[in-house]
């Protein structure tokens with residue numbers, strides 16, 4: 001079986017095989033636009049061949065830097081927002097054990113994220129938490145001018161300089177930014193920080209396989225070579241054929257586009273593993289910023305089951321019928337836990353005694369998929385093999401390709417995000433930022 005494997009049985013009869021096949025010429029056209037760089041936003045197609053062009057030199061540099069950080073830090077803080085933190089957080093949560101920060105001694109530093117909000121409580125609590133620990137920072141911003149990470153970096157830089165002195169702090173700060181532009185690049189050059197480059201032609205939300213994602217992952221102890229290798233397998237597979245029947249990224253794009261055309265304007269990505277929660281956040285940014293254009297596009301939402309079956313489950317079952325659901329299922333868990341047998345059976349659970357929790361979880365998924373289908377929430381299932389770096393590399397690339405193709409099928413530019421500037425203009429004017437006040 002090729003992973004991710006898509007089962008779309010529960011989209012029938014809303015979507016027929018004939019309708020899917022009728023899309024083939026259109027899919028050939030949009031795949032051609034992607035491969036030949038003739039579509040909208042083609043200046044930002046660097047992600048397309050990133051896996052196959054990531055060489056040994058950069059991977060070794062990242063691994064050596066990660067080892068240096070692991071040796072000198074009990075805490076590693078990634079400062080960034082949007083595409084500059086969601087991918088690394090997704091990967092670290094996906095691959096590492098739940099509660100990894102509480103088990104970090106043998107593995108590497110505790111990992112925290114900052115600069116993805118402007119909350120004084122969050123920042124003050126973080127500063128308290130790390131006060132007595134040795135810290136390294138990775139400040140990540142493609143533009144180098146984003147307000148949230150810039151504020152967080154000011155505060156953390158100040159803390160580092162107090163703790164280690166100006167020179168000492170410099171050797172513990174790592175910058176990931178544009179090759180030449182932006183305030184962060186100028187600052188990094190002036191201070192002499194070790195710097196990693198985000199390629200010009202890779203947009204923020206497509207940057208997880210660049211040093212933006214790879215340095216934090218390597219520090220957390222993930223096998224970044226295996227991750228890139230997984231993504232490379234997907235790249236080779238998906239660029240070989242645009243056949244909907246052979247290429248799951250094409251199939252995913254077609255199914256989403258067909259569902260959207262039938263009034264299903266919300267896609268709910270559902271997982272049954274808490275470790276996938278941050279991956280769903282990454283996917284929401286990827287899909288939302290790419291497709292939400294011209295007052296259209298599928299709204300990406302997420303739920304964590306079975307937790308949310310006891311809250312949003314009611315809405316999915318019986319609420320407004322404008323949603324479809326995509327289940328993201330992991331085939332094999334890292335660890336097995338079985339339901340114990342109790343002689344008194346007071347809770348009546350002995351019918352499950354000896355059964356792995358995964359068995360129960362799988363039945364919960366099957367029961368949910370069937371109930372939602374019967375309740376007219378069409379659903380499909382993406383199955384992935386396991387929570388390894390390799391599987392995740394494939395999945396990252398699958399979603400990038402699937403979302404880009406959906407955007408082209410919708411006739412929009414999936415690689416820009418003009419809408420995110422609007423709140424900034426208002427906020428800057430309200431803050432009297434020079435150049436944004438009244439009269440500008």
Ligand code: PA5
Pocket residue numbers: 081082083084140141142143144145146149203204205206289417
């Ligand atoms: O996808 C995008 O381009 C954005 O969401 C950015 O990742 C986000 O705004 C952060 O930008 P920057 O890395 O320039 O600080």
